[in-house]
Amino acid sequence: MPDGTGTQFVRLAGLKRYFDVSAPWLVRTIEGRPRQIVQAVDGIDIEIAKGETFSLVGESGCGKSTVARLVVGLYPPTDGTIEFDGNDMAARHSRSDMAALRRRMQMIFQDPYASLNPRWRVFDIIAEPIRAFGLSKGKADLQKRVEDLLRQVKLTPADGRKFPHEFSGGQRQRVSIARALASQPEFLVCDEPTSALDVSVQAQILNLMVDLQRRFGLTYLFISHNLAVVYHISTRVGVMYLGRLVEVAPTETLFTRPKHPYTRMLLDTIPDLDMTGRQRSPVAGEVPSPINPPSGCTFHPRCPFAQDRCKAERPIAISIEGGTVACHAIEEGRLPVEERTYVANS
Amino acid sequence: MASQTNNPPLLEVKNLRVEFPTRRGTLLAVDDVSFDIAPGEVLGVVGESGAGKSLTGNAIIGLLEPPGRIAGGEIRLEGRRIDNLPYEEMRKIRGARIGAIFQDPLTSLNPLYSVGRQLVETIQTHLPLSAAEARTRALDLLKEVGIPGAESRIDHYPHQFSGGMRQRVVIALALCAGPRLIVADEPTTALDVSIQAQIIALLKRLCREHGTAVMLVTHDMGVIAETADRVAVMYAGRIAEIGPVRDVVKHAKHPYTKGLMGSIPSLGVRTERLTQIDGAMPRLTEIPTGCAFNPRCTERGQRCLVERPDLMAAGTSRAACWLHDRGGVGAPIVKEMVDA
Numbered sequence: 001m002p003d004g005t006g007t008q009f010v011r012l013a014g015l016k017r018y019f020d021v022s023a024p025w026l027v028r029t030i031e032g033r034p035r036q037i038v039q040a041v042d043g044i045d046i047e048i049a050k051g052e053t054f055s056l057v058g059e060s061g062c063g064k065s066t067v068a069r070l071v072v073g074l075y076p077p078t079d080g081t082i083e084f085d086g087n088d089m090a091a092r093h094s095r096s097d098m099a100a101l102r103r104r105m106q107m108i109f110q111d112p113y114a115s116l117n118p119r120w121r122v123f124d125i126i127a128e129p130i131r132a133f134g135l136s137k138g139k140a141d142l143q144k145r146v147e148d149l150l151r152q153v154k155l156t157p158a159d160g161r162k163f164p165h166e167f168s169g170g171q172r173q174r175v176s177i178a179r180a181l182a183s184q185p186e187f188l189v190c191d192e193p194t195s196a197l198d199v200s201v202q203a204q205i206l207n208l209m210v211d212l213q214r215r216f217g218l219t220y221l222f223i224s225h226n227l228a229v230v231y232h233i234s235t236r237v238g239v240m241y242l243g244r245l246v247e248v249a250p251t252e253t254l255f256t257r258p259k260h261p262y263t264r265m266l267l268d269t270i271p272d273l274d275m276t277g278r279q280r281s282p283v284a285g286e287v288p289s290p291i292n293p294p295s296g297c298t299f300h301p302r303c304p305f306a307q308d309r310c311k312a313e314r315p316i317a318i319s320i321e322g323g324t325v326a327c328h329a330i331e332e333g334r335l336p337v338e339e340r341t342y343v344a345n346s
Numbered sequence: 347m348a349s350q351t352n353n354p355p356l357l358e359v360k361n362l363r364v365e366f367p368t369r370r371g372t373l374l375a376v377d378d379v380s381f382d383i384a385p386g387e388v389l390g391v392v393g394e395s396g397a398g399k400s401l402t403g404n405a406i407i408g409l410l411e412p413p414g415r416i417a418g419g420e421i422r423l424e425g426r427r428i429d430n431l432p433y434e435e436m437r438k439i440r441g442a443r444i445g446a447i448f449q450d451p452l453t454s455l456n457p458l459y460s461v462g463r464q465l466v467e468t469i470q471t472h473l474p475l476s477a478a479e480a481r482t483r484a485l486d487l488l489k490e491v492g493i494p495g496a497e498s499r500i501d502h503y504p505h506q507f508s509g510g511m512r513q514r515v516v517i518a519l520a521l522c523a524g525p526r527l528i529v530a531d532e533p534t535t536a537l538d539v540s541i542q543a544q545i546i547a548l549l550k551r552l553c554r555e556h557g558t559a560v561m562l563v564t565h566d567m568g569v570i571a572e573t574a575d576r577v578a579v580m581y582a583g584r585i586a587e588i589g590p591v592r593d594v595v596k597h598a599k600h601p602y603t604k605g606l607m608g609s610i611p612s613l614g615v616r617t618e619r620l621t622q623i624d625g626a627m628p629r630l631t632e633i634p635t636g637c638a639f640n641p642r643c644t645e646r647g648q649r650c651l652v653e654r655p656d657l658m659a660a661g662t663s664r665a666a667c668w669l670h671d672r673g674g675v676g677a678p679i680v681k682e683m684v685d686a
């Protein structure tokens with residue numbers, strides 16, 4: 001169980017990723033347009049213990065998927081370090097060491113369409129990592145492993161003969177989950193793994209993830225827009241806003257004693273299943289563009305508690321109730337913690 | 347609203363069948379599906395992954411991927427039959443009178459063109475506007491769907507947008523020509539809750555102000571509860587239950603709907619495991635005789651194994667389940683059957 005000391009399995013420190021989205025140089029020069037840089041991830045520190053499920057939440061475009069892609073090495077960071085089980089991923093590793101490290105971390109993508117090769121049969125899609133990492137003892141064993149994986153995600157061995165386009169959206173997502181599990185990873189980065197699934201298959205997949213975690217001690221970095229799902233599956237939750245982490249807390253604490261003003265607003269947007277007629281309040285104010293983020297605390301234009309200091313000074317994370325919060329109002333003690341309760345769906 | 351009974355429904359679907367000829371035989375993926383949508387009404391469509399929701403939507407907009415084809419039934423838009431139109435004619439209707447929002451934003455966006463160019467082209471195909479006017483409309487649409495800094499992002503390419511932002515661009519594309527019917531397939535799954543709330547408010551406003559009808563396919567019961575007037579629940583190619591949203595969500599009549607509603611994770615109680623319906627929906631090639639849900643149903647009786655239930659009155663809803671027939675489900679099943 002995570003205890004926050006010593007044995008950190010995954011460590012992100014000062015992680016940054018900027019994208020240059022400027023028009024081509026010539027167009028820029030002729031039309032006098034400035035360079036445009038998106039600060040997608042702007043200095044993030046996260047430590048994840050072995051066997052833990054750490055979730056990232058936040059508005060669309062706040063940089064969650066970019067963090068996920070940085071962690072599994074799909075983008076190089078602009079700055080900062082990523083450590084996996086004590087190995088600095090940016091350090092020079094021999095080819096085989098790198099392959100071994102890569103095998104131990106896998107990613108399930110937000111978009112099950114783009115991530116499956118349309119020309120391969122499902123069997124080969126799932127068998128590929130098993131073959132690539134030499135994990136099977138011969139043909140019969142490979143067959144058996146793929147069939148087991150298909151069954152684990154509630155597909156049938158006969159589905160192995162089909163192509164991705166013959167499946168519905170949710171079925172395809174299960175294929176990509178089976179492929180991610182094929183190399184027997186220890187760390188899974190799951191970017192919206194269940195948002196394409198109906199709630200009954202979602203329940204099966206989430207239960208499966210919990211079972212696998214218990215059996216094999218898997219560690220998850222989990223990204224979802226569905227706060228009820230996050231509440232259910234996470235050990236700890238990190239809230240992102242415009243490329244920065246504004247609050248991290250154990251799940252129960254985050255939902256029942258939210259501290260950062262943005263976290264509170266986010267919790268207000270949870271849809272109401274009871275149809276009490278309560279109007280959901282969309283987070284007030286326009287989402288600022290990550291190209292020209294506001295100064296100081298980037299949340300200040302939308303924050304009801306903003307003061308002059310918030311516009312000038314970027315708040316640093318302070319420890320509080322087993323988590324961290326980056327907010328001047330909390331640090332200055334002028335914003336009391338809010339208590340929230342929830343009524344379970346009947 | 348749904349009560350405008352004198353008007354013909356905006357969309358009528360009658361006995362729709364969609365099939366796929368394959369080497370392993372013909373698959374019946376949508377089996378005898380019927381429903382209407384009134385002007386200004388939102389019909390939510392939910393159900394098991396693979397149940398045929400997207401295929402039903404694609405059949406309506408005339409975009410079934412071959413070899414899939416409509417094998418029976420009819421589809422009418424404002425009283426006019428549209429399921430048998432030539433491709434060109436249907437293409438015009440699709441842009442102008444029906445707006446389509448797909449589950450997968452990448453299939454609707456061309457990676458080689460900037461977002462602004464795609465919007466301007468679509469607008470100009472359907473509306474008599476100059477390039478400058480079309481660009482202004484494109485910008486307005488991007489703002490309406492909540493793209494931050496729309497002016498500076500309009501010339502960017504799809505890959506430079508986050509997943510949720512791409513989806514909002516697709517929604518803007520569907521709204522270009524001011525359609526009468528919107529078929530939205532998972533329009534908000536890639537969106538976070540606050541953008542979701544914004545998009546839903548936008549869809550509802552279109553319904554209210556312009557009498558636009560919406561077929562909303564989604565897995566998100568929160569979105570259904572807030573947006574839909576009525577809900578259809580699909581299972582194995584058929585409608586298992588259809589009725590007013592409150593009745594379906596709160597007082598489900600079909601055992602599958604009950605299981606579905608029970609699987610929704612809830613804030614406030616953190617359980618070890620979520621409630622799930624055991625087993626999986628049958629393959630299209632292995633639909634059992636009788637009720638398609640019977641291998642997973644805890645309430646089934648002998649009759650469920652042999653006779654297929656059609657939709658029948660169940661309170662204010664209609665459900666395809668023998669529990670709501672006077673004859674009942676038949677004798678109890680003693681021997682445990684092997685599950686699929």
Ligand SMILES: Nc1ncnc2c1ncn2[C@@H]1O[C@H](COP(=O)(O)OP(=O)(O)OP(=O)(O)O)[C@@H](O)[C@H]1O
Binds near residue numbers: 020040066505507
């Ligand atoms: N390859 C890229 N090139 C340019 N900009 C990018 C690229 N990838 C992401 N961005 C930008 O970085 C920001 C963060 O994007 P990211 O995909 O990480 O967001 P997200 O939090 O996952 O959002 P969503 O919930 O919508 O998936 C966005 O403004 C996006 O436009």
Ligand SMILES: Nc1ncnc2c1ncn2[C@@H]1O[C@H](COP(=O)(O)OP(=O)(O)OP(=O)(O)O)[C@@H](O)[C@H]1O
Binds near residue numbers: 165366395
């Ligand atoms: N090209 C195809 N060939 C064969 N079968 C297909 C094809 N396209 C879809 N199907 C089958 O038709 C069924 C219905 O698919 P559809 O995409 O409508 O499901 P859905 O209800 O939208 O599911 P989801 O919620 O997962 O998107 C599925 O069982 C799928 O496997």
Ligand code: SF4
Binds near residue numbers: 261297298304
């Ligand atoms: S630092 Fe200031 S602006 Fe930022 S969240 Fe706290 S109170 Fe609001």
Ligand code: SF4
Binds near residue numbers: 601650666668
């Ligand atoms: S008809 Fe029978 S098997 Fe089908 S849902 Fe009703 S009770 Fe269950």
Ligand SMILES: [Mg+2]
Binds near residue numbers: 064191509
């Ligand atoms: Mg994302």
Ligand SMILES: [Mg+2]
Binds near residue numbers: 168169401
């Ligand atoms: Mg679908």
